[in-house]
Amino acid sequence: MNARPMSADTSIPERWPTRLTELLGIRWPMLLGGMMWLSDARLVAAMVRAGGMGFLTARSSRTDGDFRQALHECRHLSGEQPFGVNLTLSRRGSGNDAMTTRLKIALQEGVRVxxxxxxxxxxxxxxxxxxxxxxIHKCAHVRHALSAQAMGVNAVTLVGMEEGGHPGSNQLPTFLNGALALEQLRIPLALGGGIGHGRQIAAALALGADAVVMGSVFTSALETPAHDAYKQRVVATDAHGTRAVLGSLGDTWRVIDNENARKVAALEQAGARTHAEFGLLISGERTQALAYQAGQHEEGMLSMGPAVDFARAVEPVAKIIQRLQKECMQASTRFQRMLVQ
Ligand SMILES: Cc1cc2nc3c(=O)[nH]c(=O)nc-3n(C[C@H](O)[C@H](O)[C@H](O)COP(=O)(O)O)c2cc1C
Known part of the structure; x- marks a missing residue:
């Protein structure tokens, strides 16, 4: 793996305030987006303790009781600091009613983000x-960000086509999407998709964003609840090792280019146009059982974007955040020096 040079003398401030850090009461403008099956209490709490914000995925709990239990655990592990919950509303409609129930449970348990x-x-x-x-509503189109603003959300996350998981039908990359959105949005904006190095965070903040949202770069974190064989596969995957499939069904899904993804791509190429035709190949339960739990990383749909290139070791969230902070400071110091010259 590539060594990452760092200057020893870059001083890291205690916090980097933006509209979003103020809104969320966090120290650094770094958000760990909800990751199905992976954003459990331990991972989210590690992110919160490191000074950012994480979101427990409500869909990953099998029962309402399990979800409540996960919230208790997260509160305990976060040292009673605020943490977030991700509510993903499926475009296919499945399980969306359950999200209202999970929202009510989260509110009863004191979650406010x-x-x-x-x-x-x-x-x-x-x-x-x-x-x-x-x-904070996450979407992939500027027009959707604007309608979310009109709907009264407090902030939006705009993701580009590089995003791991479901970047929607958007074909624009993160930074172009962000620059376009900033011409019109009034509420705070987080940018996500393809971000895994601190210089990209500095660039997003310089662009005018209030935070970044990351996912792929944390998939090999020590606290991520997945088999070590999966994490080693993540570490070995570079920026060219992901692919987007199911775009022809209007359900683009960016994943690791494993054997399973290649079978899905072949079926799609052969004309499959309904989810049913892909059967178990696109089953989330199967991905969880075989890849995340048993470590069979060539099975299942492993959501991932090219920022995976920056996941170069199995290491604690706190260490990843420290690296990102340092890189972000180095890049912003360089930029500020250029401005005064
Ligand atoms: C393994 C994985 C699972 C994800 N699952 C979800 C999900 O269930 N709901 C959601 O809103 N976003 C999900 N995402 C997207 C992330 O929340 C985040 O927006 C994205 O990872 C940012 O882009 P990046 O992967 O390029 O860093 C997932 C991403 C990954 C990598």
Whole structure:
């Protein structure tokens, strides 16, 4: 793996304030987006303790009781600091009613920060408003960000086509999407997709964003609840090792280019146009059982974007955050020096 040179003398401030850090009460403008099956209590708490914000994925719990248990655990592991919950509303409609129930449970348990994704959170908005909760809606199109703003969300995350997971039908890269959005958005903006180095964080902040959202770069974190064989596969995957499939079904999914993804791509190429035709190849339960739990990394749909290139070791979240902070400071110092010359 490549060595990453770092200057020993870059001093890291205690916090980097932006509109989003102020809104969320966090120290650094770094968010760990919800990751299905992986964003459990331990991973989210590690992110919160490191000074950013993480989102427990409500869909990853099999029962409401399990979800409540995960919230208790996260609160305990975070040292009672605020943490977030991700509510993903499926474009295919499955399981969306359960998200309202999970939202109510999270509110009862004191959670006040939410990341919504997928469909617009229209039906959830009254619950957020009544509880005075903060909602960050994640979307892939500037026009969707603007309608979320009109709907009354507190902030938006805009992702580019580099995003690991479901970047939607958007074909624009993260930084272009961000620059376009900033011409029109008033509410705080987080940028996500392809970010895994601190210089990209400095660039996003210089662009005008209030935070970044990352996922892929944390998939090999020590706290990520997955088999070591999966993490070693992540570490061995470079920026060219992911592919987007299912675009022809209007459900683009960016994943590690493993044997399973190649079978999916071949079926799609051969004309498959309904989810049913892909059967177990695209089953989330199967991915969880075979790849994440048993370490069979050539099975399942392993959501991932090219930022995986920066996941170069199995290491604690705190260490990843320290690296990102240092790189971000080095890049911003360089930029500031250029301006005064
Ligand atoms: C393994 C994995 C699973 C993900 N699952 C979800 C999910 O369930 N809901 C969601 O809103 N986003 C999901 N995402 C997207 C992340 O929350 C985040 O937006 C994305 O990872 C940022 O782009 P990056 O992967 O290029 O860093 C997932 C991403 C990954 C890598």
């Amino acid at each position: 939410f990341e919504t994704a997928g469909l617009p959170p229209t039906e959830l908005m009254p619950h957020f408003r009544e509880a005075g909760a903060i909602v």
